[in-house]
Amino acid sequence: MSEVFDFSDVGAFRPGGFLPNPKDSNLFLSPASLVDLYLLPRKRSRVSAPFVVSGEPKKQPSIEVLPDECLFEVFRRLPAGGQERSACASVSKRWLMLLSSIRRDEICTPQVAQSAQPEIQSKPQKADDSSELKEKCEFSEVGGIKSDEEECLETAHGCLSRCLEGKKATDVRLASIAVGTASRGGLGKLSIRGSTSTRKLTNLGLKAISHGSPSLRVLSLWNLSSISDEGLCDIANGCRSLEKLDLCHCPAVSDKGLIAIAMNCPNLISVTVESCSNIGNESLQALGRFCPNLKCVTIKNCPFVGDQGIASLFTSAGHIVTKAKLEALNITDVSLAVIGHYGRAMTDLSLVGLQNVNERGFWVMGKGQGLQKLRSLSITACQGASDLGVQAVGEGCPDLKLFTLRKCPRVSDHGIVSFAKAAGSLENLQIEECHMITQRGFFGILANCGQKLKALALANCLGIRDLNFGFPLTSGCDSLRSLTIRNCPGFGDSGLGMLGRICPKLTHVDLSGLQSITDAGIVPLVQSSEAGLVKVNLSKCVNLSDNAVSAIAKLHGETLELLNLDGCRYITDTSLMEIAGNCFSLSELDVSQSGITDSGITVLAAAEQMNLQIFSVSGCSLVSDKSLPFLVALGKTLVGLNIQHCCGISFGTTSLLLDQLWRCDILY
Numbered sequence: 001m002s003e004v005f006d007f008s009d010v011g012a013f014r015p016g017g018f019l020p021n022p023k024d025s026n027l028f029l030s031p032a033s034l035v036d037l038y039l040l041p042r043k044r045s046r047v048s049a050p051f052v053v054s055g056e057p058k059k060q061p062s063i064e065v066l067p068d069e070c071l072f073e074v075f076r077r078l079p080a081g082g083q084e085r086s087a088c089a090s091v092s093k094r095w096l097m098l099l100s101s102i103r104r105d106e107i108c109t110p111q112v113a114q115s116a117q118p119e120i121q122s123k124p125q126k127a128d129d130s131s132e133l134k135e136k137c138e139f140s141e142v143g144g145i146k147s148d149e150e151e152c153l154e155t156a157h158g159c160l161s162r163c164l165e166g167k168k169a170t171d172v173r174l175a176s177i178a179v180g181t182a183s184r185g186g187l188g189k190l191s192i193r194g195s196t197s198t199r200k201l202t203n204l205g206l207k208a209i210s211h212g213s214p215s216l217r218v219l220s221l222w223n224l225s226s227i228s229d230e231g232l233c234d235i236a237n238g239c240r241s242l243e244k245l246d247l248c249h250c251p252a253v254s255d256k257g258l259i260a261i262a263m264n265c266p267n268l269i270s271v272t273v274e275s276c277s278n279i280g281n282e283s284l285q286a287l288g289r290f291c292p293n294l295k296c297v298t299i300k301n302c303p304f305v306g307d308q309g310i311a312s313l314f315t316s317a318g319h320i321v322t323k324a325k326l327e328a329l330n331i332t333d334v335s336l337a338v339i340g341h342y343g344r345a346m347t348d349l350s351l352v353g354l355q356n357v358n359e360r361g362f363w364v365m366g367k368g369q370g371l372q373k374l375r376s377l378s379i380t381a382c383q384g385a386s387d388l389g390v391q392a393v394g395e396g397c398p399d400l401k402l403f404t405l406r407k408c409p410r411v412s413d414h415g416i417v418s419f420a421k422a423a424g425s426l427e428n429l430q431i432e433e434c435h436m437i438t439q440r441g442f443f444g445i446l447a448n449c450g451q452k453l454k455a456l457a458l459a460n461c462l463g464i465r466d467l468n469f470g471f472p473l474t475s476g477c478d479s480l481r482s483l484t485i486r487n488c489p490g491f492g493d494s495g496l497g498m499l500g501r502i503c504p505k506l507t508h509v510d511l512s513g514l515q516s517i518t519d520a521g522i523v524p525l526v527q528s529s530e531a532g533l534v535k536v537n538l539s540k541c542v543n544l545s546d547n548a549v550s551a552i553a554k555l556h557g558e559t560l561e562l563l564n565l566d567g568c569r570y571i572t573d574t575s576l577m578e579i580a581g582n583c584f585s586l587s588e589l590d591v592s593q594s595g596i597t598d599s600g601i602t603v604l605a606a607a608e609q610m611n612l613q614i615f616s617v618s619g620c621s622l623v624s625d626k627s628l629p630f631l632v633a634l635g636k637t638l639v640g641l642n643i644q645h646c647c648g649i650s651f652g653t654t655s656l657l658l659d660q661l662w663r664c665d666i667l668y
Helices: 031-038 068-075 082-089 093-100 114-122 130-136 171-182 203-212 229-238 255-264 281-290 307-317 333-342 359-367 387-396 413-422 439-448 493-502 519-528 546-556 573-582 598-606 625-634 651-660
Strands: 159-165 187-193 218-222 244-248 270-274 296-300 323-327 348-352 376-380 402-406 428-432 455-459 482-486 508-510 535-537 562-564 588-590 614-616 640-642 665-667
Touching: 159 171, 171 187, 171 203, 187 203, 203 229, 229 255, 255 281, 281 307, 307 333, 333 359, 359 387, 387 413, 413 439, 439 455, 439 493, 493 519, 519 546, 546 573, 573 598, 598 625, 625 651, 651 665
Parallel strands: 159 187, 187 218, 218 244, 244 270, 270 296, 296 323, 323 348, 348 376, 376 402, 402 428, 428 455, 455 482, 482 508, 508 535, 535 562, 562 588, 588 614, 614 640, 640 665
Antiparallel strands: none
């Protein structure tokens, strides 16, 4: 009986199917027919669905099985409009990259049948409504997500502009931008600012831009260590309309990439190369040879750039380059001599941190007679700049309007006065951290600058000291309108008194940081001003009192627009009373860290003709919550209010000010 109920073959496959389990209750029959349980069925039972032995679902045919070559042929036959291509780009990264690799000349444009042309032309044009306008300003991205924080979209001369920063600068985003903007002419400006940790952007992204934006005019690449010559070569081959190139901290870019740009982009106007350690002289030679429209050149901190590159550039393109900045380069006197001889079109020149240039270089540059059109010259941190060189520059640049001299320790009074005599067209002179220049040189400039100097700035010059020397009153400077003497601790009341007699036409005065001056120096200067002071900055003049402010308010209240008294600790409510009663044109007032109280703000708010726009009481410990209604009254015209570090103003008062002055920018 045990042999009869042997179930060892249950589940075994037979030609008729699987053997059923005889333990199932619905399979037990009468004892007479038990023997039928072991017979194979004569006929297969009908089933509703086919049985798959492997258990896996059958795969449906998909376009994804096609190789990239086939998909490429499909995608390049899509309509030229952006909607279909953007929809396909949203399917997957593979499709996006394939679409971005298609150049404009590879797109197949269908031929319109002759019989269909009248029908097409007869259709009325649809008005451009708001939905169509919105569609013109958007582009599709992978997954249908549109980003707005990493891309600045603006229309400039019919071209689109994008700016990608940090982690958002990736190949996928550049590819999506290339596909999305291709139907509208592509990008006109592209700026990519990476970081030291950004590694996702590669040459593949620039290749996509070169395919989708052949009209690209401006390209800026900052802090991108993964971009190399391959990416720049793709831009050079695909974007031949490039006009401006900015490379900063791109160590993988060498002469090969920049030479490709120079040879393929004849419209190049401006080139900036900063901290690119692999770019050298060959790039500058190519720029001078192949770029007939080059106007602006900036080369900064490139150790492989030397005299050969600078000389080749200006020898070939000196007649067209108008602006040049050379900073932290290993060049010598030879480069300055070439610039002085061949820079016939130069109007703006900046020389910064040229440690290997000596006095001879500046002298030869001035004597070269090639800088006749130079209007602006800046010399910063050049140890070789001396009195002789500065004098030669003044003689060789007859049209010079702006001269800036910073951190040049060898220039003294003799050199700067000789320069002022030679530069007859000088209008703006700025001197900073030149400690060999004294007060004698300062007044010598005013006596010899002629009648064209309009602005003179002296900052951080420790050699300035009050001197007792006679100065002829007949040699004044009636043309001077703006005077800045900032952070020169030796400049005192004696110098200010003499200055007021020499420069009677001053309108802008900045004496910030002169801790030695008092009311005895300020009052004569204010009284000597005949034109009417417009902007006065006396910040950090700690020894001034209400008498000086009273003189300014009474004599120049009708013209005064800006008054800065930040850090003048002896200024009290009396000054605010004089300002409220006389200064009806004042738009900006700063009394931070002074002695004003709530009473002064009350008087200021009660002035009927007061039209303040910016008001600062930062660090005024005597201002309290009682000033709330008066600050609100002033807030009718304010656009900026500074109440930082006012310990007497509570958080509740600050909240009320924020609620009531919602149009005003409040610093608290």
